[in-house]
Amino acid sequence: MSASNTNSGAELLFLGTGTSMGVPTLGCKCAVCHSTDPHNNRMRSSIALRYHDAAHDVRRTxxxxxxxxxxxxAIRFGIDHLDAVLYTHGHADHVLGFDDLRPLTFGHAAHLPIYADDPTADLLERIFDYTFRKVDRYPTSARVDLHRLSSEPGTTVELFGAMIERIPVRHGHHIIAGYRFGDAAYLTDMSDLPEASYDRLRGLDIVVLDALRREPHPSHSHLDKSIAIAQRIGAKQTYFTHISHDLEHSATEAELPEGIHMAYDGLQLNFDIAAFPTEGDAA
Ligand SMILES: [Zn+2]
Ligand SMILES: [Zn+2]
Incomplete structure (x- = not known):
């Protein structure tokens, strides 16, 4: 009834907060892998954003x-409809569920838009060749439109009235995609942040950062480094994701500085997606 003319009330839902092998890790006998606390049960890292599309007065996912x-x-969290998918990079733990998009792309007038930078798009096209080939395409493959995102800093895409910005993130030897959407940003699989990316992360309410384990790792930031990066970004709240079995949820949460938290599967946060500063803004 009260059709709002703003799309500011957005939700960020953690579908998974685990590292590439997941927690519990197969074959592992450690206490975290055998914990009965569901916060220690981590599926592979992914999030869903839900927000109001004011132009069409519909909720987008x-x-x-x-x-x-x-x-x-998707089953656990009741995701029965998708409006777009953004990819961070082409590692298995971030792309291999692509084929399960299929049923959510059938029966719609338009193909599901998916967004990836060139290296990730190339990988998707190689792994799921039968989906993208022009000749002899597998008939019930996912009905998607692959949009290639420029890797240039400052690349933005508008999705249903919301401005999404690609944030360059260092992941070992590669620069991959993080994303900022208004007052929140999601930077998974981060070993470090390029200097210029700090400027693109000013004024955040929420930042989500990779924090793999206690010991340093070549491709992922470890706990102390992630705390330091979080404090430099200075978001009001920081949430760690892509977590290995090295970090027990409650014990780690208890030792984190104020405003920094362990994310967990199913955690939902509210944020303002409309406040992304555009080039025309005087401020
Ligand atoms: Zn990963
Ligand atoms: Zn990765």
Missing amino acids: VLIDTGQEFRMQ
Whole structure:
């Protein structure tokens, strides 16, 4: 009844917060892998954004990444419709659930838009060749339109009235995509942040950062480094994701500085998606 003319009230839902092998890790006998606390049960990292599309007065669901457990995550969290998918990079734990997009792309007038930078798009086209080939395309493959995002800093895409900005993130030897959407940003699989990316992360209410384990790792930031990066970004609240079995949820949460938290599968946060500063803004 009260059709709002703003799309500011957005939700960020963690579908998975685990590292590439998941937690519990197969064959592992450690206490975290055998914990009965569901906060220690981590599917592969992915989030869903939900927000109001004012122009069409409809709620939109945008996914970031489709890991191996995408189907189970969609069932668990009641995702029965998708409006777009953004990819961070082409590692298995972020793309291998792509094929399970299929049923959510059938029966719609338009193909599901998916967004990826060139290296990730190339990988998707190689792994799921039968979906993208022009000749002899598999008839019941996913009905998607693949949009290639420029890797240039400052690349933005407008999705249903919301401005999404690609944030360059260092992941070992590669620069991959993080995303900022208004007052929140999602930077998974981060070993470090390029200096210029700090400028693009000013004024955040929420930042989500990779924090793999206690010991340093070549491709992922570890706990102390992630705390330092979080404090430099200075978001009001920081949430760690892409977590291995090295970090027990409650014990780690208790030792984190104020405003920094362990994310967990199913955690939902509210944020303002409309406040992204555009080039025309005087401020
Ligand atoms: Zn990963
Ligand atoms: Zn990765």
